[in-house]
Amino acid sequence: MSDSISSRLTPRAKWPIFIGMCLVAATIIYPLFFVVVTSLRSNVDYKRDPFGLPVDWTVTNYIELWDEYGVGRAFLNSLFVSTSAVAVILILATLAGYALAKLPVFGSKFFTATFVSVMLLPGPVLIIPIYLVLARLGIVGDYSGLILVYVATGLPFAIFFLTLTFKAIPDELLEAARVDGAGFFRTLWSIVGPMGASGIATLAVLQFLGTWNELIFALILVPDAQMRLLTPTLATIGKRFVSDQPLTSAGLFISALVPLLLLTFASKYIMRGLQVGLSR
Amino acid sequence: MRQSKLVGTLAVxxxxxxxAGFMAFPVMFAFYISFTKTNGLTYDWRGLDNYIAIFSDPIVHQVFLNNFKFLISVPLVIFSALVCSILLFEQFKGWKFFRVIFFLPNVLSVAVIGLIFRNAFGYDGAVNQFLGLFGNEPMQFFIDSNYSILIIILALVWSGFGYQSLLLLAGLTSINPAVFEAAAIDGAGWWRRLWSITLPNIRKVLGFVFIINILYTFASLFGFVFVITAGGPGYETTTIDFLVYLRAFSSNNLGSGAALAVLLFFFIGLLTLLQNRVFKLQKDD
Known part of the structure; x- marks a missing residue:
């Protein structure tokens, strides 16, 4: 980038930009900071001085949510459903992506066209028929139905993404493996997997965020309160306890925790996914 | 060869x-349902009745109009994203860190973002507490439809501008730096370069961002509406996708909801076609 310095602003002119960007960043950070601080105080304390720091820091909101409103259970339910869905997506999309990228496939154009054409399908179109289909199969209120829906809605992009990733693997490597007598699964396991590892990791993070944050299917396909996932649980708590902001803030922080941790530790992968998302 | 072709096909x-079973088939099923009156168990063929009812339904008209009101968010998001991306492009100290911060709202659920805004504008929320510092009485923002719409728009802008500024930044980064240098050598100032090089070169990405914003306002406001206003007051903030949900799970005719979903499907399809055309036009020049 050093060769293009002449066409950029001088370092002195960059100071106002830096300060302006800090202000913009603050509009993102401050609301989250406010949520975290509010979640760590009592409602009385909040109403006395909402913008100051709490007089007594407390975790009672978290304990209350965990013990009385089933947030702990919902958290584990979400973890189970998201992990299962992502695992299935990764396995199926790796198989399909590898085949479409590197192997001859009967009617490969037809398969690709199907995956691409459903990729941009608006969610509202699906809710009624999917509900009816799952009801007919008798799996509404069962995690298998929800996981199946997450897999189906996640797969088209996952396959598109992994096909692109695997296309970058040199054919010579695969050919060498074939000459050595490696079969389909052996090649997949010892060459395609390791070579495409960072792409697979990126996909895993993106799909996990998607299923963890999903609201509408989680809401309608799992009506039983005992089995509720975290995002719909949070949405109902938020609507019920409008006047207890510290309590809802604690719920917000619990729901946001996993995505924020992922962003902190896997931002490299998330940022890489962004580039591919654009080329779509 | 034939063997591996079979293996490949089996893998896909x-x-x-x-x-096919849980995306393609449901869409076709939705078409069928939209021509029937159904409670999910029995299906009575009603032809175009559901569609005729929708076109003469004043609530649908109002809801469609509401969607257009939410379009105000589009220029706001794009303008803020554009300003941020141009400034990030200057690559000042720590710009990579800012990229991650700007992306932050994108990893959060719409339910989380929606509730942050609902809380902030609630009766004892941060906004009222702040106004209270100047001696103002707390306001009930959510009984006023204009405030409700503005709050949802604010949530849209807050959660959208960061990601979109990164999309635009990717577009800026792909401009050949030699063009900027040539302009700088010719004595073109910063503003002049912005106007005659930077902006024209990213018009393709701008077009893309424009379309995804419009698609988003028509098909993905469900989460925000659900947690922030629940469509109220009345139907003042109900969007089409939220109405599909309401019709589907609160009335005894799923057919009507399905017909609405099918219309939305065609509307979105039309916009997507339009997007493809715009892209094609720009590939040619």
Whole structure:
């Protein structure tokens, strides 16, 4: 980038930009900071001085949510459903992506066209028929139905993404493996997997965020309160306890925790996914 | 060769079966349902009745109009994203860190973002507490439809501008730096370069961002509406996708909801076609 310095602003002119960007960043950070601080105080304390720091820091909101409103259970339910869905997506999309990228496939154009054409399908179109289909199969209120829906809605992009990733693997490597007598699964396991590892990791993070944050299917396909996932649980708590902001803030922080941790530790992968998302 | 062709096909098949069964088939099923009166158990063929009812339904008219009100968010998001991306492009100290911060709202659920805004504008929320510092009485923002719409728009802008500024930044980064240098040598100032090089060169990405914003306002406001206003007051903030949900699970005729979903499907399809055309036009020049 050093060769293009002449066409950029001088370092002195960059100071106002830096300060302006800090202000913009603050509009993102401050609301989250406010949520975290509010979640760590009592409602009385909040109403006395909402913008100051709490007089007594407390975790009672978290304990209350965990013990009385089933947030702990919902958290584990979400973890189970998201992990299962992502695992299935990764396995199926790796198989399909590898085949479409590197192997001859009967009617490969037809398969690709199907995956691409459903990729941009608006969610509202699906809710009624999917509900009816799952009801007919008798799996509404069962995690298998929800996981199946997450897999189906996640797969088209996952396959598109992994096909692109695997296309970058040199054919010579695969050919060498074939000459050595490696079969389909052996090649997949010892060459395609390791070579495409960072792409697979990126996909895993993106799909996990998607299923963890999903609201509408989680809401309608799992009506039983005992089995509720975290995002719909949070949405109902938020609507019920409008006047207890510290309590809802604690719920917000619990729901946001996993995505924020992922962003902190896997931002490299998330940022890489962004580039591919654009080329779509 | 024939053997590996079979292996390849078998590897794609499981994914295809799931996608066909739980995405492609439901869409066709939605078409069928939209011509019937159904409670999910029995299906009575009603022809175009559901569609005729929708076109003469004043609530649908109002809801469609509401969607257009939410379009105000589009220029706001794009303008803020554009300003941020141009400034990030200057690559000042720590710009990579800012990229991650700007992306932050994108990893959060719409339910989380929606509730942050609902809380902030609630009766004892941060906004009222702040106004209270100047001696103002707390306001009930959510009984006023204009405030309600503005709050949802604010949530849209807050959660959208960061990601979109990164999309635009990717577009800026792909401009050949030699063009900027040539302009700088010719004595073109910063503003002049912005106007005659930077902006024209990213018009393709701008077009893309424009379309995804419009698609988003028509098909993905469900989460925000659900947690922030629940469509109220009345139907003042109900969007089409939220109405599909309301009709589907609160009335005894799923057919009506399905017909609405099908219309939305065609509307979105039209916009997507339009997007493809715009892209094609720009590939040619």
């Amino acid at each position: 098949l499981p994914s295809f079966v799931i996608v």
